[in-house]
Structures are given as C-alpha cells and as structure tokens.
Amino acid sequence: MGRFLRDNGLSIALGLLFLGSLAGMILAGWHQDIDEALRDGAPLPTLGGYIVSAGFVSALFENWESEFLQMGVYVVLTAMLFQRGSAESRDPDDPGRGNDQPGPGIGGWLYAHSLGLALGALFILSFVLHLLGSWRDFLEEAMREGEAPQTMWQYLGSSRMWFESMQNWQSEFLSTGVLVLLSIILRQVGSPESKPVQAPDAQTGG
Known part of the structure; x- marks a missing residue:
C-alpha cells in the first residue's frame, strides 16, 4: 500500500482535491438556490434536484x-x-x-x-x-x-x-x-x- 501511494500520490491528491472542490461547489450552489427560493417564496430545491x-x-x-x-x-x-x-x-x-x-x-x-x-x-x-x-x-x-x-x-x-x-x-x-x-x-x-x-x-x- 505504501508503494502504491508513493507511486500514485499526485493522482490521488489531485483526485481528492477535485472531489472536495466539487462537493463544495454542489453544497454552496444548493444553498444559494435555497436562499433564492426563500426570497421568492418558491419551493425549496432538493439536493438531487439541484445536481441535475x-x-x-x-x-x-x-x-x-x-x-x-x-x-x-x-x-x-x-x-x-x-x-x-x-x-x-x-x-x-x-x-x-x-x-x-x-x-x-x-x-x-x-x-x-x-x-x-x-x-x-x-x-x-x-x-x-x-x-x-x-x-x-x-x-x-x-x-x-x-x-x-x-x-x-x-x-x-x-x-x-x-x-x-x-x-x-x-x-x-x-x-x-x-x-x-x-x-x-x-x-x-x-x-x-x-x-x-x-x-x-x-x-x-x-
């Protein structure tokens, strides 16, 4: 496992950074849509609905x-x-x-x-x-x-x-x-x- 992590550390680190950033984008965007829906009196979007x-x-x-x-x-x-x-x-x-x-x-x-x-x-x-x-x-x-x-x-x-x-x-x-x-x-x-x-x-x- 140690050798695998050493040999693939760059890909793993970039992959984790990508997934973390993507999750952050999804959560931030979803909450932004929720705030807009509250202001407009519209139905609140679900997380799944926001992703699509x-x-x-x-x-x-x-x-x-x-x-x-x-x-x-x-x-x-x-x-x-x-x-x-x-x-x-x-x-x-x-x-x-x-x-x-x-x-x-x-x-x-x-x-x-x-x-x-x-x-x-x-x-x-x-x-x-x-x-x-x-x-x-x-x-x-x-x-x-x-x-x-x-x-x-x-x-x-x-x-x-x-x-x-x-x-x-x-x-x-x-x-x-x-x-x-x-x-x-x-x-x-x-x-x-x-x-x-x-x-x-x-x-x-x-």
Whole structure:
C-alpha cells in the first residue's frame, strides 16, 4: 500500500482535491438556490434536484470545457512551437526526441496523437453539455419572465453563451502563458515543471 501511494500520490491528491472542490461547489450552489427560493417564496430545491438542474450543469461543464481546451491547446502547441528558456518548452536548437515517431498505419498515427485527440474530445463533450445546460437555464428564465424562447441553435449564437465560454477561456490561456514565461526566471525546487534551481535562465526545459 505504501508503494502504491508513493507511486500514485499526485493522482490521488489531485483526485481528492477535485472531489472536495466539487462537493463544495454542489453544497454552496444548493444553498444559494435555497436562499433564492426563500426570497421568492418558491419551493425549496432538493439536493438531487439541484445536481441535475440546468444552472448547475451549465456552471460545471462551463469550467470543465475551458480546462480541457487549455490543456489540449497546450499539448498541441508545445509539440509545434518553442519558448527559449522556458521549462515548458523543448529546446529550439535541439527539438528532437528519441523514440518519438508514429508507428505504421492509421493506428500508429492515432496513438501518436492520442493525448491531444482525447483532450479535444473531452473539450467538445464538455462544450456540448455546457451548451445544453445553459440553454435549459435560459429557457427556464424566459418562461418565468414571459420572453420568447430560442432553439438550441439560436442560443448557440447568442452573446450570453459565448460570454460564459470566453470569460473562462481567456483566463486559462493567460495562466498558461504566465507559467511558460515565469518558468524562464523563477524556480520551484523538486518540481518537473521547473528547471533545476541552479540552471541558467536561457536553458530550455527541465
């Protein structure tokens, strides 16, 4: 058990942080909906009802969408582009990596690009689920306020939908760019995301 925890500590820690944060999001959002229902004199939402509500689904997958987009774009761009001195970049003067060629056939190509493809597929799935949740939330608001509903395709082109997405996308690209640049001059001892503490700033990669 000790060896298993050592070998998988990073995944376990991130998984526990994810579950704790998700539970916190659910409880905080549920109590917020309860407060709104009390103010409006509406029926109080149950926990199960809140978890499947349009507002929760939209908020959850709106964030997942931006995270998978960030990581997918990062994986693909770091395969093609360089940033001299960054721990997040290959060396532009020696970009090759041994044993890094696709195998034969379509199967080899798919495996060689499987990480980027998987992240892209997760982004698309999260985007669709965000769209469905946000659209349902809009329809519920329109019904309450007596406004005209929109089809899902009409809502896809709405400023509300794209504001929800872009407000997260911009922060993900900013944080990734900041990490790439800060890793040129700053260090974190022991982290594979940092160059060795005594490495010169111009050295690329860890």
